[in-house]
Amino acid sequence: MASQRGRKRRKRGSFSSLLLILGLLSLTGIQAAHHKHVIQFTTVGTESSLLEHVMVDFLDDVQVFSYNKYNQKLMAKEAWISQVLGAKFIANTQQKLVDHEKSFFWFLKNLMQNETKHDVNCTMQVSVSCENEENNQVRKEIQIAVDGQEFCILDKEMGNQIILMPEALPFKDFLTSILQTTQIEHYMQEYCISSMKNILLHSSIRKNVPPEVTVSHYEAVGGINILSCSATGFYPSSILLYWQKGEEKILPGKESSSGILPNADSTFYQQITIELPPEDMKTDYDCVVEHIELGTPKAYPVHVKYPKKRYWTLTLTILSVVILVLSCIVSFIIWKKMKTGYSFHECITLEVARIRNQGDAHQLRNG
Missing domain, CATH: 3.30.500.10 (MHC class I-like antigen recognition-like)
Known part of the structure; x- marks a missing residue:
């Protein structure tokens, strides 16, 4: 009995120590x-x-x-x-x-x-x-x-x-x-x-939260390319977003920013965009994000998505190739028939004469 009480005390003591450790x-x-x-x-x-x-x-x-x-x-x-x-x-x-x-x-x-x-x-x-x-x-x-x-x-x-x-x-x-x-x-x-x-x-927020970063691209009217970088869900609000091309940082003022805005869950959001001329290459741009939870600055590359009109161009090109191939096949068949001794016109004339003869024979049987 004494040994059982001792084991219970040890268990209670271990459990209390565990709670204390978890609290600390x-x-x-x-x-x-x-x-x-x-x-x-x-x-x-x-x-x-x-x-x-x-x-x-x-x-x-x-x-x-x-x-x-x-x-x-x-x-x-x-x-x-x-x-x-x-x-x-x-x-x-x-x-x-x-x-x-x-x-x-x-x-x-x-x-x-x-x-x-x-x-x-x-x-x-x-x-x-x-x-x-x-x-x-x-x-x-x-x-x-x-x-x-x-x-x-x-x-x-x-x-x-x-x-x-x-x-x-x-x-x-x-x-x-x-x-x-x-x-x-x-x-x-x-x-x-x-x-x-x-x-x-x-507080409902007891630790820092790193940002979730999304980088996107779309083409506006006139071929202007719009690059967008958004960071959301981060805490605290101190953050730095900027664009760089290769190793060169784009000077502030060339991009537009939403500013740091609050989310409903007490975290924060920010978006920056930049406009590029049609002739500018878009694949060498990165959105760089600096936040305490990311440690060192982290670069997020732009993934270029081609606009729909380019898909239409590709589709029309494929259709043109298919029509060209079919035309070549038909031309080859006609050439093959002509090589056997009949012209294309003669083939049509013989077929018409055969149909007429069949019609005459049918009339004689019915007459």
């Missing part, structure tokens, strides 16, 4: 995939007033949250995201965003303190991003732009290295003191990294 493997699979979390702030104001303050949150290029100064509410794109992160997280983050409005406005005022025109608008954009690499290392970065121009970059993985543009040099001490505070690090860890991991654990 599934979590490892989620974390091993490459994901990127980006929080973008856009602030517009003058030296005396804050005109606009907007935050948009993206996870793998899919919008997760949004916020603006008019309603001062953190809005989740999907209801389940708020449930996953919890009401406390949503409330705390929303209050921080309200407080951020004062900080961003204060930053704008410092940027515009030497501006002679007091009613001029200034636009500041701040991008906070964190992404996990293939070895599960997390990369964190903050970028600031002013009026569409890069202002400074803070790379948290390079020893808090700050890259200042010439326009930002007068604000060096000011920017260094702000970007290297413990509040920034706490924000990066709590909001950027932790929320990304929690959302991914409950």
